Amino acid sequence: MRKKIIVLLLLNLWLFSCQKEDPVVTSISLPSTFSVDVGTTQKITVSHLPADLPTPAYSWQTSDASIFTVDNQGNITALKVGEATLTVRADNSNLSATSQVTILPIEASSIEITPKSVSLLVGESIQLEGVVLPENTTDKTITWSSSNDQVAKVSDGIVTGVGAGKTTITASCGTASSSCEVKVDPVKVTGLRLSNENVRMEMSDIIQLSAIVSPENATNNKVNWRSTDTNIAKVDENGLVTGINEGTTRIIATSQDGNFSASCEVAVVLKGLVLTKTHMRMVSGTTELIHVLYSTNENAYLNATWTSSNPNVAVVTGDGAGTNSAVIEAKGLGTATINATSSDGTKKASCTVEVVDITSFIDLSFITYSITTINGFVYGDIYSKITNNSSYPIELTSFYVYDGYSGRLIAQQDPTEVNKLFPGENTNLGTKFNSVYYPIFKWNFKWNGKDYSIQHQYSGSTRSVNATNEKLFKI
Numbered sequence: 001m002r003k004k005i006i007v008l009l010l011l012n013l014w015l016f017s018c019q020k021e022d023p024v025v026t027s028i029s030l031p032s033t034f035s036v037d038v039g040t041t042q043k044i045t046v047s048h049l050p051a052d053l054p055t056p057a058y059s060w061q062t063s064d065a066s067i068f069t070v071d072n073q074g075n076i077t078a079l080k081v082g083e084a085t086l087t088v089r090a091d092n093s094n095l096s097a098t099s100q101v102t103i104l105p106i107e108a109s110s111i112e113i114t115p116k117s118v119s120l121l122v123g124e125s126i127q128l129e130g131v132v133l134p135e136n137t138t139d140k141t142i143t144w145s146s147s148n149d150q151v152a153k154v155s156d157g158i159v160t161g162v163g164a165g166k167t168t169i170t171a172s173c174g175t176a177s178s179s180c181e182v183k184v185d186p187v188k189v190t191g192l193r194l195s196n197e198n199v200r201m202e203m204s205d206i207i208q209l210s211a212i213v214s215p216e217n218a219t220n221n222k223v224n225w226r227s228t229d230t231n232i233a234k235v236d237e238n239g240l241v242t243g244i245n246e247g248t249t250r251i252i253a254t255s256q257d258g259n260f261s262a263s264c265e266v267a268v269v270l271k272g273l274v275l276t277k278t279h280m281r282m283v284s285g286t287t288e289l290i291h292v293l294y295s296t297n298e299n300a301y302l303n304a305t306w307t308s309s310n311p312n313v314a315v316v317t318g319d320g321a322g323t324n325s326a327v328i329e330a331k332g333l334g335t336a337t338i339n340a341t342s343s344d345g346t347k348k349a350s351c352t353v354e355v356v357d358i359t360s361f362i363d364l365s366f367i368t369y370s371i372t373t374i375n376g377f378v379y380g381d382i383y384s385k386i387t388n389n390s391s392y393p394i395e396l397t398s399f400y401v402y403d404g405y406s407g408r409l410i411a412q413q414d415p416t417e418v419n420k421l422f423p424g425e426n427t428n429l430g431t432k433f434n435s436v437y438y439p440i441f442k443w444n445f446k447w448n449g450k451d452y453s454i455q456h457q458y459s460g461s462t463r464s465v466n467a468t469n470e471k472l473f474k475i
Helices: 002-017
Strands: 027-029 033-037 041-043 047-049 058-062 068-070 075-078 082-090 096-104 110-114 117-121 125-127 129-133 143-146 152-155 158-161 165-173 176-185 191-194 198-202 206-208 211-214 223-227 233-235 240-243 247-255 261-269 273-275 279-283 287-294 305-308 314-319 325-330 334-341 348-356 362-374 377-388 394-402 409-413 426-437 440-447 450-457
Touching (some): 027 096, 033 075, 068 082, 117 125, 117 158, 129 165, 129 176, 143 152, 152 165, 191 247, 191 261, 198 240, 211 223, 211 247, 233 247, 240 261, 273 334, 279 287, 305 314, 325 334, 325 348, 362 450, 377 440, 394 426
Parallel strands (some): 033 096, 110 176, 117 176, 198 261, 279 348
Antiparallel strands (some): 027 047, 041 075, 058 082, 068 075, 082 096, 110 129, 125 158, 152 158, 165 176, 223 247, 233 240, 247 261, 273 287, 287 325, 305 334, 334 348, 377 426, 394 409, 394 440, 440 450
């Protein structure tokens, strides 16, 4: 009996060891990489082996939940562009698999621009609208450009006319683009005026005229300038007016666009007068010619009125009508002012006239030769030199030498030996002295029918000369 039991136990053990085990999943896998468009949800499928076994339960995990999330069913929701790792694990086993998931942006497929064409004036602006499709495009940033910035420029879809012409405005987003045709027309000039309608200016003065074009934003605001009488005033290309001569002219500006004109009447008046002489030293009884000129160009001024501040000293005797000259006559000793006044009385030029005796123009000096002076008594040769610095010849009539102490006559020249002394000329007369006290030299001469005397006394100031250098005439 006991033996039977042992046999049965061994039989059962053999039968149990020969029984077949249940099949199980041995591996799971995911694609090594895959991509999902941002903003979308995609279900992920796990492969397992053996494939004929039921799908096991899985647990899902993302390495960065800010990039994508995954639920228990393996549905991935793409949140933002980037990369993260997806991990799946089979429940109740050590089996797992991973995949590198890339979240892709949604690219623009097209751009719609409104309007598709536009016309505007130089300086005007218009806003273009750009719509990026599809609506869920990740980056809807539009880049704007102009094919010709000299015609129109664009910034953030705002198109501004720069110059007349045509250009194409292009909106781009990724590889998508669209365009708008833009035509820019010039702003036409509608009117013109000048900064001044009337101007009064002096000769040689310069003033600036400004041309004001309407409207202010006119494309071509340039003007051409001209003077109706360039002898009175001239104008340059910038509206700068220069007074030339007395008179009236018109300065005209004409717009290059539209041929509009505006003018300014310019009256040029005398700036000043000058005289050819500002100081004259005249001999009583003589005349001098003086001229009055424009101060700006030294041309003859023909309309002056001449006056004298002291007609007893100097008077204008020849006030030539229609000429710029006057004859000044010296009447008596003293000083007078000769004035030339413009015809309108606003400008004046003056000359001071000093009337003196003829002797004021006659200079006397000494020439000495081997001279010695002892207590005022002179030994040696002394010559009196007379120079005619006037503008008139004088007639020398006599020459005398006196002792400076006693007054006695030392020497004299026969009148027949002296003669005329012309302007700028000089001569001399002298003698040898032997103990004469500071001698006095006296010249007598005639001028303009009158007799004159002039003398000087030697006082020790000498100029020694070599007789070969200057011709000396001894009595």
